[in-house]
Amino acid sequence: xxxxxxxxxxxxxxxxxxxxxxxxxxxxxxxxxxxxxxxxxxxxxxxxxxxxxxxxxxxxxxxxxxxxxxxxxxxxxxxxxxxxxxxxxxxxxxxxxxxxxxxxxxxxxxxxxxxxxxxxxxxxxxxxxxxxxxxxxxxxxxxxxxxxxxxxxxxxxxxxxxxxxxxxxxxxxxxxxxxxxxxxxxxxxxxxxxxxxxxxxxxxxxxxxxxxxxxxxxxxxxxxxxxxxxxxxxxxxxxxxxxxxxxxxxxxxxxxxxxxxxxxxxxxxxxxxxxxxxxxxxxxxxxxxxxxxxxxxxxxxxxxxxxxxxxxxxxxxxxxxxxxxxxxxxxxxxxxxxxxxxxxxxxxxxxxxxxxxxxxxxxxxxxxxxxxxxxxxxxxxxxxxxxxxxxxxx
Amino acid sequence: xxxxxxxxxxxxxxxxxxxxxxxxxxxxxxxxxxxxxxxxxxxxxxxxxxxxxxxxxxxxxxxxxxxxxxxxxxxxxxxxxxxxxxxxxxxxxxxxxxxxxxxxxxxxxxxxxxxxxxxxxxxxxxxxxxxxxxxxxxxxxxxxxxxxxxxxxxxxxxxxxxxxxxxxxxxxxxxxxxxxxxxxxxxxxxxxxxxxxxxxxxxxxxxxxxxxxxxxxxxxxxxxxxxxx
Ligand SMILES: Nc1ncnc2c1ncn2[C@@H]1O[C@H](COP(=O)(O)OP(=O)(O)OP(=O)(O)O)[C@@H](O)[C@H]1O
Ligand SMILES: [Mg+2]
Numbered sequence: 307x308x309x310x311x312x313x314x315x316x317x318x319x320x321x322x323x324x325x326x327x328x329x330x331x332x333x334x335x336x337x338x339x340x341x342x343x344x345x346x347x348x349x350x351x352x353x354x355x356x357x358x359x360x361x362x363x364x365x366x367x368x369x370x371x372x373x374x375x376x377x378x379x380x381x382x383x384x385x386x387x388x389x390x391x392x393x394x395x396x397x398x399x400x401x402x403x404x405x406x407x408x409x410x411x412x413x414x415x416x417x418x419x420x421x422x423x424x425x426x427x428x429x430x431x432x433x434x435x436x437x438x439x440x441x442x443x444x445x446x447x448x449x450x451x452x453x454x455x456x457x458x459x460x461x462x463x464x465x466x467x468x469x470x471x472x473x474x475x476x477x478x479x480x481x482x483x484x485x486x487x488x489x490x491x492x493x494x495x496x497x498x499x500x501x502x503x504x505x506x507x508x509x510x511x512x513x514x515x516x517x518x519x520x521x522x523x524x525x526x527x528x529x530x531x532x533x534x535x536x537x538x539x540x541x542x543x544x545x546x547x548x549x550x551x552x553x554x555x556x557x558x559x560x561x562x563x564x565x566x567x568x569x570x571x572x573x574x575x576x577x578x579x580x581x582x583x584x585x586x587x588x589x590x591x592x593x594x595x596x597x598x599x600x601x602x603x604x605x606x607x608x609x610x611x612x613x614x615x616x617x618x619x620x621x622x623x624x625x626x627x628x629x630x631x632x633x634x635x636x637x638x639x640x641x642x643x644x645x646x647x648x649x650x651x652x653x654x655x656x657x658x659x660x661x662x663x664x665x666x667x668x669x670x671x672x673x674x675x676x677x678x679x680x681x682x683x684x685x686x687x688x689x690x691x692x693x694x695x696x697x698x699x700x
Numbered sequence: 701x702x703x704x705x706x707x708x709x710x711x712x713x714x715x716x717x718x719x720x721x722x723x724x725x726x727x728x729x730x731x732x733x734x735x736x737x738x739x740x741x742x743x744x745x746x747x748x749x750x751x752x753x754x755x756x757x758x759x760x761x762x763x764x765x766x767x768x769x770x771x772x773x774x775x776x777x778x779x780x781x782x783x784x785x786x787x788x789x790x791x792x793x794x795x796x797x798x799x800x801x802x803x804x805x806x807x808x809x810x811x812x813x814x815x816x817x818x819x820x821x822x823x824x825x826x827x828x829x830x831x832x833x834x835x836x837x838x839x840x841x842x843x844x845x846x847x848x849x850x851x852x853x854x855x856x857x858x859x860x861x862x863x864x865x866x867x868x869x870x871x872x873x874x875x876x877x878x879x880x881x882x883x884x885x886x887x888x889x890x891x892x893x894x895x896x897x898x899x900x901x902x903x904x905x906x907x908x909x910x911x912x913x914x915x916x917x918x919x920x921x922x923x924x925x926x927x928x929x
Contacts, residue, residue: 307806
């Protein structure tokens with residue numbers, strides 16, 4: 307009889323306890339892999355948001371960033387920029403294109419537009435507010451907006467809406483939508499990969515300027531550096547040239563918001579994963595300790611017939627590792643199940659879970675880690691049992 | 701040192717519970733190779749402790765003990781020694797319940813590098829000698845007390861030990877089954893020339909050995925050569 311056959315037989319000795327240990331390990335695997343699938347997917351869409359067409363940085367009214375640091379990108383009590391500045395920035399050496407954009411947000415629920423042009427950010431009422439962006443249809447790529455359905459707006463009566471907004475408001479191409487008492491037709495659905503902007507509505511710049519009474523004004527200027535120009539250097543040049551009026555943010559406000567959101571999600575995922583690993587670890591240790599104490603006498607006998615401490619250690623760790631291997635399969639299946647469930651509930655934008663090798667390796671790593679950690683202490687205790695005391699054990 | 705002695709014990713002492721319990725209180729004993737010994741005495745007198753010392757299951761506090769040429773007072777791992785020289789039989793069979801009879805007998809061999817096929821052959825051969833050929837694929841729970849004890853004896857013999865240590869091997873059996881097990885042990889002892897040391901409460905069992913040792917309060921009170929053997 308081979309040693310490994312003995313280990314396998316021991317696994318099936320107390321099935322309910324083995325199942326419990328497998329569940330413990332699988333919880334850890336499922337948490338790490340399941341949450342990994344979600345964060346991977348979100349990260350991927352962030353990366354696709356930073357495509358070549360997108361602007362490198364944005365310029366805002368300097369009074370909006372008192373610290374002058376240029377980060378953040380919030381438009382709390384926004385001052386607008388005269389649209390004439392767009393043409394001036396376009397002339398700066400190294401600028402490939404400069405595009406004016408007006409941003410506002412409105413509560414479509416009661417159809418009253420908020421005229422303050424306040425961007426939602428992570429505001430308290432961010433769920434009920436819809437972002438509205440005014441930008442020329444030829445410049446959509448600067449905001450990384452890609453039409454997935456229908457066409458871009460071709461006149462002041464048309465809008466395109468983000469795929470999340472479409473879902474939330476139950477609109478599709480050809481639907482009408484009323485914003486500030488004006489009715490628009492939805493000409494297309496867009497996607498940015500940025501789950502914040504995907505909740506928005508985009509119309510032409512003049513249309514939004516008219517709607518909000520901000521003729522000749524923009525919230526920000528999107529700037530793309532020409533090839534060979536360092537965007538960061540360009541941003542600081544503009545910052546210096548217009549020190550009194552404008553301020554630049556080296557990364558796009560939208561992307562910043564997005565990255566913040568992503569960070570919240572991925573650190574949340576980490577916390578949940580760690581908790582799951584902890585719980586899994588405790589379950590494994592407790593069940594393995596029980597397996598050892600139930601077999602105290604037997605371990606005494608094995609020592610008496612000539613087994614070394616190492617052999618006893620190997621047997622218990624071996625059992626824990628076999629349980630881990632089973633748990634890898636169970637855990638991966640569980641992870642897919644959880645992700646499917648989440649995407650069914652529409653809690654998050656449509657997720658297309660795709661297993662990366664790294665993620666599977668992570669899952670395997672967690673299982674082996676839990677198996678070894680969960681097995682090592684009980685195994686150590688078992689191997690250190692005094693044979694005579696083990697034999698006296700009732 | 702007498703070359704014929706397989707076991708030599710001098711002033712052996714062992715205490716438990718920080719010295720409160722004197723399990724062995726100065727044991728002096730010499731046992732010749734191929735001898736059969738019975739150890740008798742009241743409960744708690746130290747019989748099992750003495751047996752466990754000979755089997756290198758525990759370390760003594762003081763004194764000298766040499767078994768099969770090995771100084772057991774040396775501090776080192778003695779599992780290999782137990783594997784090669786000692787075969788233990790306990791009052792309760794202590795078989796592994798989820799393994800078959802054949803697998804149980806092979807468990808000591810897992811520590812050796814004997815190939816699988818050879819292991820099984822050896823276990824089968826021993827099981828034949830204890831008359832259990834028809835039960836090799838049974839689980840121990842399906843066996844009678846006497847059959848289980850025969851499996852335990854087979855397990856003790858599978859490594860061809862030079863000493864068999866049996867701690868009340870018939871203690872849990874009815875008198876008829878006891879006789880069968882006792883005869884089996886004595887038979888193996890004679891045929892294989894194995895040294896047999898058994899602890900027992902029964903005087904008729906004790907009398908079947910060459911020599912009976914009476915232990916009281918951790919000391920040997922009396923030794924008796926049995927005429928019958
Ligand atoms: N591991 C141990 N820890 C504490 N006390 C022990 C231990 N082993 C034995 N003892 C004590 O040492 C004494 C001798 O025990 P031992 O088991 O050798 O007796 P015994 O003669 O075999 O008795 P029995 O006939 O009941 O089996 C007893 O008082 C027992 O309680
Ligand atoms: Mg005893």
